[in-house]
Amino acid sequence: MTKVDVAILGGGLAGNLLARQLRREVSDASVMIVEQSHERRWKVGESTVEIASHYLISKQGLSTYLYDQHLPKNGLRFFFDTERKDAELTTMSEVGTDRPPPTPSFQLDRARLEQDLLRMNIEAGVDVRIGAPARALDLEARTFEVDGQTVHARWIVDGTGRASTVARARDLRLPMEEQHPIASVWGRFEGVRDFDAIMDPAWRGRSRWVARALSTNHFMYPGYWIWFIPLGRGITSVGVVGEKHVFRRGIRTPEGFLSFLREHGAVASMIEDAKGLDIEGFTQLAYATKRFFHGGERWALLGDAAAFPDPFYSPGSDFISLECDYTTDLVRRDLAGEDVEDRARTYDAFMQFRYDATMLLYQGLYPCFGSYDLMRVKLNFDLGCYYNLWLDPIAKGDHLDESFLMKELARGPETMAALSHFAKLFTRTREHLSATGAYYERNQGEFNVGVDCLRPWLDEVGTPRKRRQIRARTEEVFNYGRREALKLLGEDDGKTLRLDQFVEG
Known part of the structure; x- marks a missing residue:
């Protein structure tokens, strides 16, 4: 029997990034990648945004490689x-x-990136098994068979993409055909x-x-x-x-x-x-999961093996970055003798919150996408929220602070309520523009740089800030979204609302 600390099922982007991060940050851990396909081919998920790029540079040390080999x-x-x-x-x-x-x-050229990451991982000492699928998976015993050998892993990580080996074994997949078809x-x-x-x-x-x-x-x-x-x-x-x-x-x-x-x-x-x-x-893009991590059973799901919201705004690699960070931290702590069950539950709850909040950007809002007037507002609003509420804490490493996450989760219902109210406001605005024949009115000849509510405070992002400063910026972004939508509705009341008023609706 072969024993390893971490067995990663799947040698795509998510699995390779986790293996590389483990070798860089938990160098004593033995790591195996099991990838059944010999071929590295083109895949979607070619575009990164700020959280994923920060991760690739700061945690993976890939900046020189990315500028040299990609765009x-x-x-x-x-x-x-x-x-x-x-x-x-x-x-x-x-x-x-x-x-x-x-x-x-x-x-990113995903085929080239995944091939290069496999090579880097082999050079870093990862045991890479190509061309042989993992069979006879037993999550209770944490064993499987590959190349005719039985492997026992302290941690099993699913990076098999939509095949979702662990998710299917644990019946974790939640369909989203009705909620977001x-x-x-x-x-x-x-x-x-x-x-x-x-x-x-x-x-x-x-x-x-x-x-x-x-x-x-x-x-x-x-x-x-x-x-x-x-x-x-x-x-x-x-x-x-x-x-x-x-x-x-x-x-x-x-x-x-x-x-x-x-x-x-x-x-x-x-x-x-x-x-x-x-x-x-x-034929169906979005789906969710009942769980991302299990500290007691020592398994984790990465990327498409866990959940996928929507490719608009390219969030897929952002999710991979968070999942790899959390899995690496759980493995590190577990190998040091710490009981990680509670921390895994916290990380899992935050990933669920992050997924649910992301879905509110899309669900029922695709009919809005064709109007410049409306999408100018939504795009600026969404970018302001992304930088202030999501990118900022991750750039500072706060997402690995359990006390920070507990506070964010306690505020989660308020965040979800406010974002839900904005989704309804954007829908009402779209209905008004369609009813009045103004949906396409300014779809020619206009230009907007997309940072209307972000540019004045962009330099603050990723720097030490008090909670009151973050709330003040959130209030600014929310008031921007409300004010600009009400202008399109012909209902601008000139008011500036407090943050709690956005929660109330």
Whole structure:
């Protein structure tokens, strides 16, 4: 029998990042990766945002590698079309930065990244088993078979993606088809038109110091959105995410996907000379889990093996970062002789809270996506909340402080109530804009940098702040969202509300 401290099932992004972090931070721990596939292929999840990028740099030490082998990202960028879907790209209203982002993020070729991480882990002493699946998994005994051997692990970590080996063994999967029924189709293309080769002076002038081509570019429509993500070496990821009624019969074929994309004038102009390389899809994207970590049974779920909310705003790698941090901390403490059951419950509760709060950004709100006027408000609001409430504590390491987490969880119902009220406000605004014929009114010729309520205090993020300072910034963001939505409704009352009033609704 082979004994290891941590056995990671799955050698994708999540499993490899955890293995690397364990070798860097818990160097005495023995680590095994079991990956059944010999092939490292393209995958979605190519775009990172700030929490994941902070993790990749500060915890993984991968900054030089990422800048050398992948692409820096110039933030998220959003384009808005006419109702007829015939606007030229240069006339579309746009939300996106006009200067280099204040925090780094990256566009990742997942196949190359996972192959390189496997190599790094082998060099770091991780026992990597490729081409042989884990069989006869017994979570009570924490054993499984691989390569004809029985392996006993102190910890078993599931990084098997949507196969979700541990989650299925423990019946942890919670379907979200009714709560958030969305699907996706995507592929990789060669020869996509360069956003920055468009020579229109006004178009080039408004983005000022940044290359649009390095952004995650979104084309926004009521009920769905289309992404363009550069992967380097002439390859671009193109996909659509939306409510299920968008996905007509045949869209999951190369011809059907191209036909759908070509119905959108600006999108069609970007792929006019492009060659499709592959096509994939999911008929249902979102799902949840009953549990992320179990300290008593010593197992953990990472990435898609645990839960997935929605790809809008690219939160997937953020979740992986948190899960890897928490799993590493639990393993470290357990190997040092600490009873980690209570801490695992706290980490699990926070991940559940984080997932539920993230879902409130999307559920029932896809019909809002096609209106520049409304999404300008929502995008600025969501970014302000992200920086102030989520990125800030993680950048300071507070997410590993159990007392901090307990306080956040105690405030959780208030946070959820406030975010729920904003979701209802955005829905009411969308209904008003549609009813009055104003939904598409400013979808051409407008530009917003996307940091309306963030820029004045951006430098504070990640620095020591009192709780009252954080609450004051939250109040500012909430009042921005309320004020701008009420303006669209014609109901602006000029009031500035206290934070507790947003909880009350």
